[in-house]
Amino acid sequence: MLLSLIVFLPLLFALVLAILPKESWIRPAAFGFALIQFAVSLLLFKSFDPATPAVQLAEFFPWVPALGISYLLGIDGISFWLVLLTTFLLPVVVLGSWTAVDKKSRAFHCALFALQTAMLGSFVALDLVLFYVFFELSLVPMYFIIGIWGGQRRVYATMKFFLYTMVGSLLMLLGIIYLMFTARDTLGYMTANVLELYKLKVPFVAGEFLNPQSLLFFVFSLAFAIKVPMFPVHTWLPDAHVEAPTPGSVVLAGVMLKMGTYGFLRFVIPLFPEAAEHYAWVFLFLGAVGIVYGALVAMVQPDMKKLVAYSSVSHMGYVVLGLFAMNSYGVTGAIYQMLNHGVSTGALFLLVGMIYERTHSREIERYGGLAKVMPIYTILFFIVTLSSIAVPMTNGFVGEFLILLGGFQANKAFGSLAVVGVVLGAVYMLWMFKRVFFGEAGPLVKDEHHPLHDVGVREFVVMVPLVILIFWMGLMPEPFLKYTKASVEHFVANKDAYQLTILESPVETGKLTAAAVADQKEKK
Amino acid sequence: MIALKDILVVAPMLVLLVASLIPVMIKVFNSNREPAPFVTIAYSILGLVAAGFLTASMSGVKQTAFSDALVLDGMGVWGTYLVLGSAAFAIMMAYDHVDTYKRLFSEKCFLMMGSVIGTLTLLLSNDLIVTFLGIETMSLCIYILIAMSREEVLSKEASFKYFVLGSFASAIFLYGIAMIYGTVGSTQIPAITAKVGELLTNKNHLFYFGIGMLILGFAFKVSIFPFHFWTPDVYQGSPTPITAFMATAVKTATFIAMLRVFQSTGYQAEPKLMSALSWLAVMTMTVGNTAAILQKNFKRVLAYSSVAHSGYIMIGLIAAAFGDNYDSAAIIVLFYLFSYSIMTLGSFALIGILEKKVGVGLNVDDLKGLAKKHPVLAAALTVILFSLAGVPPTLGFFGKFSLFGVAIEQDLYWLAFWGVLNSVVSVYYYLRPVVVIYMTESDETSDELVATGGLAKATLVFTAALTVIIGLASSPLLEMVRAAVLNRH
Known part of the structure; x- marks a missing residue:
């Protein structure tokens, strides 16, 4: 139950x-x-x-x-x-x-x-x-x-x-x-x-x-x-x-x-x-186009939240690409990327929300020089940005790398298109980061009547688990992949005649565990 | 020769007649003083419940009465439950509705029950002449009920419009019966359905005209395109409880009567008839839904929505008449009518609760602030609207699910596709009241939202609860209907 x-x-x-x-x-x-x-x-x-x-x-x-x-x-x-x-x-x-x-x-x-x-x-x-x-x-x-x-x-x-x-x-x-x-x-x-x-x-x-x-x-x-x-x-x-x-x-x-x-x-x-x-090619194509298109449109957004929204279109394009590559790299990467996207885009929306609560504006132009005023916020934002553009050691890298491997295996042209998207992804995120956090202090940042406070304890506590996950999933993907491995391999090996059975008793590697016995008793 | 079993079959109607007469008699013998509304409604509800129990006691076996003029089978039994239930809720709504409160209530109940008797006759009729009688009894009472409204202009217009157009449709219907009698030699529905195939294969033109006119007559009553034009005006002009009654009981009975006429595999001999009916269904759905989007008045929105629902039900009818599994389609039509009636009663109950002036009704925008002033009513209406839009796990979803299921079972893919497209369109106007209730800031005007009518409120909340409960556990109901209908033979 x-x-x-x-x-x-x-x-x-x-x-x-x-x-x-x-x-x-x-x-x-x-x-x-x-x-x-x-x-x-x-x-x-x-x-x-x-x-x-x-x-x-x-x-x-x-x-x-x-x-x-x-x-x-x-x-x-x-x-x-x-x-x-x-x-x-x-x-x-x-x-x-x-x-x-x-x-x-x-x-x-x-x-x-x-x-x-x-x-x-x-x-x-x-x-x-x-x-x-x-x-x-x-x-x-x-x-x-x-x-x-x-x-x-x-x-x-x-x-x-x-x-x-x-x-x-x-x-x-x-x-x-x-x-x-x-x-x-x-x-x-x-x-x-x-x-x-x-x-x-x-x-x-x-x-x-x-x-x-x-x-x-x-x-x-x-x-x-x-x-x-x-x-x-x-x-x-x-x-x-x-x-x-x-x-x-x-x-x-x-x-x-x-x-x-x-x-x-x-x-x-x-x-x-x-x-x-x-029809896999249709979806590989649309996935790859989505990656590039999402990235290009994100680049020109004046609104932070809209930028993150379009980056979602781009990131989900990777997932579709991985799924329709239909090989174990692609599918594993797609599942991993789903989690990554949940963590890092969720974190991005939270961060954008935090600054919005302070200034009630999400216009990139009105910020600038935020790094001096809100250092901890800047660090958090930077970590999440890195994760979003898939820098090695962060979770995003593992997912995107696997998907690109799978994508190339499936179709070189669309794989290459997706790689372009990786570069563009770095462009729009880093450019946004630069405009918001560095340079001349924007009108909202230097507004003396409404001084900006750095992240509070609650906000910090919210971000900590997300940041931990970003590094954990980036540095040690193995424990995470362990749980999906069997299913993905089964999926890829039997993709022409996929079948699933129901496991009657939860047996762990041959021997019954105490939990399994208890579970069985409950069933009876 | 009238036997006891004939009397038994019409016993529910007799009970209804007696129960509706008592309050009027009290009034007559009490120097024309209106009895307490409570007494009137008690007698009416008692009569309806007793009629329900009488019907239940006769269910299970197919019975005929008056030389096969009436037939009581599973379809009839469930149709009866549905009509009695709708009538009970409509009377509850009327109890403290602005239009009726303490004014001619006993007469209204009498007429309403008279209309129910007509509806039951229509439901059980096994002979086209009886069908006609049923339709007329049902409609005559409703004409008067609408005209009795306190509202001066709109209700008189509605009554007159309904009367003139209804008489016109009746005439066409009667003409159709005559032509069918001329070709078949009988007005008994089984005799006609047995010869449909032969007559259609032989291209008997008189029969074509006859069956066409019959369908037109029915189409008027259930407002199928292009005979739906009266619907919004009449629905708006009538007192809301009467509207609710028309939209549920009348429709249910007429659709079941149509099902009886369509109970023959012979119709498959004429594919053109099927494509004509399919076009009517598609047009009905589309016109109903698109017109509903353009309406401001909530009652008119619901009127057009009820037109659209007639279109959906037509899909089930077509599947029954032209498919290879009449029973399964008939069961689904009944189930859909059930879900439709519950949702319609609930939504009209809300209008009845909030409207202060009969006939004008309330605009969708007037619902602003309802969530703040009457959170329970707002939530109940929202549930019903989501159900009408077909969002799971409500009853409306399962109704549509089974209806499209039947369409796909009979390979009517285009009809199912149009049904789905129309469902999407309908989401827009069903959710607009929700937007107004919850998503617009309420200003001071919302103080005018006065809710009256305890029984109507109970109706609204009860129907809302039913849409969720039966939605989650639709299986028992579906099984009961199935068992009843399959016992037909």
């Missing part, structure tokens, strides 16, 4: 927060709850066996038996770190938004925790309809977070965000229904269980667009491409990010975008292997 606990604990916390008697208790309680939630998710380390690619800790209940819809949860190497990333970011976000969100804090934290449930649910759901439910449900809290606590054009941004995502996902819903009926016709029973659907051979005709597998592939891809977001369906992202409050941006960039790339890895490529292989 561990997975259900992890998924629904935040929802319970949201309900508790909703009925908490005193307004002033909300933030401390929310922070405490977030820590509890993170601690509970750490139990995964105990019961997760990294040696097998099989689905672990599975839970199964029929939900709508007539249609073969079930409540099926499970976790494997692909989703393991994403779940932990999600639970890790929550306390960071709660602490980081201590002063950023100043109205209706009760409703805000309820929305944040409800969002957490939806996101965690979509990472561990192994039933397509259940996944869809969580996937769509995540829109609702985010819709409110942007729409209520956002900036000037928040209504426009949040509507755009909602409608964009809805277009893709509703079309995907048709695809899901079609798959379920295909299962009925070939397997003899209707099911939305992904593990069963992997066994389907959806008819594919190469060189012809109108065949079931290609259409399904593109329908699913569109939904996830919008979520990622991939060039050219990325236009909702800058608006959403710029208008969203800082914590909203962190969660959006940190976790929600990964639901798209996760969808490619879990559903699109394994369910439609031939179409994925056949």
Whole structure:
């Protein structure tokens, strides 16, 4: 029951927060709850066996038996770190938004925790309809977070965000229904269980667009491409990010975008292997273009947050490139890059949010010489910048390097294009850094009526775990890669006929551990 | 020869008649003094509940009555539940609505129950003449109910418009029956459906006209394009509880009557009929949704949304008539009607609670500040709107899911695709009230938001809760409907 606990604990916390008697208790309680939630998710380390690619800790209940819809949860190497990333970011976000969100804090934290449930649910759901439910449900809290606590054009941004995502996902819903009926016709029973659907051979005709597998592939891809977001369906992202409050941006960039790339890895490529292989070039191309395009557009942004938003487009381009390289370097790198992006872009949004709280401006031009006034902030910002441009020893390097290796293996042209993106990435980040922190003191920095204070204790505490992770993941990727290795190898080796089994008992390298025995007893 | 079993089948209607007559009788014998509204509503609700129990006691076996003129099968039983439930909520809304409060309430209940009797007749009819009778009884009561409103201009206009156009549609319907009788030699629905294939294959022109006119008559009642033009005006001009009743009970019964007429594989002989109906469905969805975007008045938004929903339900009807699995499609249509009715009742309940002047209704922008003044109502409305938009895990999502599922099962990909596109469009206007409620700063004008009506509030909260609860546990309901419908034979 561990997975259900992890998924629904935040929802319970949201309900508790909703009925908490005193307004002033909300933030401390929310922070405490977030820590509890993170601690509970750490139990995964105990019961997760990294040696097998099989689905672990599975839970199964029929939900709508007539249609073969079930409540099926499970976790494997692909989703393991994403779940932990999600639970890790929550306390960071709660602490980081201590002063950023100043109205209706009760409703805000309820929305944040409800969002957490939806996101965690979509990472561990192994039933397509259940996944869809969580996937769509995540829109609702985010819709409110942007729409209520956002900036000037928040209504426009949040509507755009909602409608964009809805277009893709509703079309995907048709695809899901079609798959379920295909299962009925070939397997003899209707099911939305992904593990069963992997066994389907959806008819594919190469060189012809109108065949079931290609259409399904593109329908699913569109939904996830919008979520990622991939060039050219990325236009909702800058608006959403710029208008969203800082914590909203962190969660959006940190976790929600990964639901798209996760969808490619879990559903699109394994369910439609031939179409994925056949049309991989499209996505390699779009991924590479996204990298360069995102970087070029980021370069000319006058607004810091918009710059970071476009850098997200660029970074997520790497992930797509890695995924569709479909070799072990590429896929490993893609998973790693998803985590990196969560950590470093999350950190960037937090840092931008901190300075915004002080000056209420994000215009790069109005800053300058910040390094003298806020030295600790500068150091933190610099570390995160390095991570974002993938300097060796930081986490970004490991991910991008692996992806480029994989990308070159798959297609030299697109690999080279991506390398150009690496250079451009360094350009826009360092240029922004230079304009904000060095040189002549800008109007906001030398404003004597509003002297700028360096980061406070709370802000420092928020950044410390992120900075630690940046170096940890950069210097010692092995412990992180250990957990994804089996799954990735299984994925790459069987990409034409991908199948997953459910691990019945959590056995750790041959011998039963105490935790496993306890788990088994619980099951009985 | 009328046997006891005939009486049993119409027993729910008789109970309704008696229950609705009592308050009026009290009034007559009490020197025309209105009985306490509480008494009236108690009798009405009791009557509806008793009718529900009577129907439940007869469910499980298919029964016919009055020489096969009426049929009580699983579809009829569930349709009856749905109509009775909708009527109960509509009466609850009417109880302390601005328009009715302590004024002619017993007469209103009487007419409403009379309309329910007509609706049930329509639901159970197995003969086109009875179908016609049902439609007329149902509609006549509603014409009066609309005209009885305190509001002067809009309600009279609505009533007149509905009456004239409705009579026109009835005439067409009746003409269609005559032509069908001329070709089939019977007005019994099973006799007609048995010969549909043969007549369509032989290109019997008279029958073509007949069935076409029949469909037009139905299309008017459920506001399918291009017979939807009355809908926004009539919905806006009517007292909100009556609007809610029209949008739910009347639609449910008419769609089920359509399902009965379409219960034949013979329609597959004429693919042109299918493409014509598909176009009507697509146009209905598209026109309803695009027009809803342009509306400012919340009631008109919901009116157009109900037009759009008729389009969605048409998808299910087409799947039932032209697919190879009538039963599964019929089950889904019932399920969708169920989800649609719950959401519609809830959203009209909110209008009933907030509106101060009948017929004018309230604009979407008037909802500003609702979250502050009435957080529970605001949250309930939001849940219902998300459900209407089809966001999981609400009932609206599962309704759409099963509807598109049936379309894909019968290879109606284009219809499913149009349905999806339209769902996306509809998200925009369903979420606009949410934006107004939560995302715009409320100013002082929001003090005017006065909520009245305890029972209407209960309706709103209850329906909102239902959309989530049944959404999460849709399986039992779906199973029950399935079991009931499959028992049909």
